[in-house]
Amino acid sequence: MAMSKEEAIEKARLDVARRLDIGESDIKTLSVKDAEFPDMALGAPVSDDMSGQMITPGWRITLEADGQTFEYRANRHQLRLWNYKGGNYLI
């Protein structure tokens, strides 16, 4: 099912809250920007993801909580956490 930008932001905030075991009110949304990602894994492949090599529009969502910065990448189909503790995550 297609996901809106607002739904992607909300889903990202919930993910941070879950990871840090904090309330959503403790999370600050630093920026939400339109972006073009290099592939259909939004430049954040997980393990052996093979992704279509097509420039893919989406949103770069930057959140801050507990002194850490989180970059989420999303489009209508998916939400990914990029480069968190050395790895990417499909949410």
Added chain:
Amino acid sequence: MSRNKFVLQVALAVFLVLIAALAGQLRKVQREWRSAVRIMPGSPEPYVVFDPNQVDETRENGAPEVLVKFRPGVSANTINEITARLNDRVEDEIESVPGLAAVDDLDNVEAESIAAEYRALPEVEYAEPSYEISLSHDGGGFKHLHPNDARFSEQWALANDGQNGGKPGADVAALRAWATTTGDDDIIVAVLDSGVDYNHSDLQHNIWVRDENVKQYEDSELGSIEDVHGYNAVDNTGDPMDENGHGTHCAGIVGAEGGNEIGISGVNWKVKIMPLKFMNASGFGTSKSAIEAINYVIDRKRAGVNVRIISASWGTKLRSRALEDVIRKAYEEGILFVAASGNDSLSTDLLPQYPASYNLGNLISVAALNRQDELASFSNYGVKSVHIAAPGANILSTWLGNEYEEHSGTSMATPMVSDIAALVLSKRPTLSVEELRSILLNSVDKLPSLNGKVATGGRINAAKAVGAE
């Protein structure tokens, strides 16, 4: 005879000669005009070409004008009597279709009128003007063939005349290639991707359908799979319908039907696309699913399906030995593997992208160009690991829901090479995979922007690859 009468008769004779000459010229002009506009009603390939400057060379040489299918039981003598009565002659019998003959008109009458005459006869099942592909010439003296597809003018990658700020000639020289071949539906290209919308009106006639003589796919674990059009390795079924759009876009670049008046044209007007689905609705999949799909292709090849090329517009940074092994198996089966070099603006000599960076004799790694003949800003490169470049920015192609969309990526450049490989095979079907790969890599236009960026230093050129120039 008086002197005045003699002068009058000479003047009359000169006048008649001039009239005759003028009439001859008018007929020639008429012939040329007719040859410039040709539509064959009811033809599966109703190409329309309009170019009043061109000359119909084949008609000048007495080519057949009408194809007539006589009803079963009509004898050769009767056919000859009919054609003689209409002051025509049978130019050729089409042996594979009993009763079908190419009829040459000796009166220089309009082809549609002749066809109508034949259609009115009880002995005739159908008659139609001989479909003719018209050629023109460019400034360099090369022959051209233009398709009538509605949005062809937006396909800068095939014919760049400077539209939207492009550089004229920064294309794969498709028009010149088409003067030699527009493809062959005996050649099968496997589009290994997110599947293909096989019902898209610009693709449906070029989608592979398993011949009834080829047995269903048998998987040792999954059992028998009814693979009518291809294979779905995401759900392990025989339905490779695309839910993303990426695979449908790539398929359109390979072989959207040319000359059907709608949408776009693939580099191959005629070809067979084998849809394979290993990426999901979001556009990613696993190496396991990719391997299963390639295994399917190898199985079908062994079963007699003439699949010659796998087009792989996807990749990852992780090296899979198993994926490499199965692509090597495809090599042993004579299958070319064309892969996207990736979109990270990086050198894959330093940071490889797989499968494009496997060092295999059947593999071609492809970088992307923009409409100015420059390496696209996103494209990976690598003089050791990327072989060739092709247009890959702002490429219009087929999309889900009978739509068309413009997209960019080495994903789009990859099928541009795969389809030119198929075009070469349409002319030279017995080429080995090594020979085919060599021809493609040696058929480039060297570009300054690619010097030190890709191994060949050039953009693929379809016309050179098929020997049209």
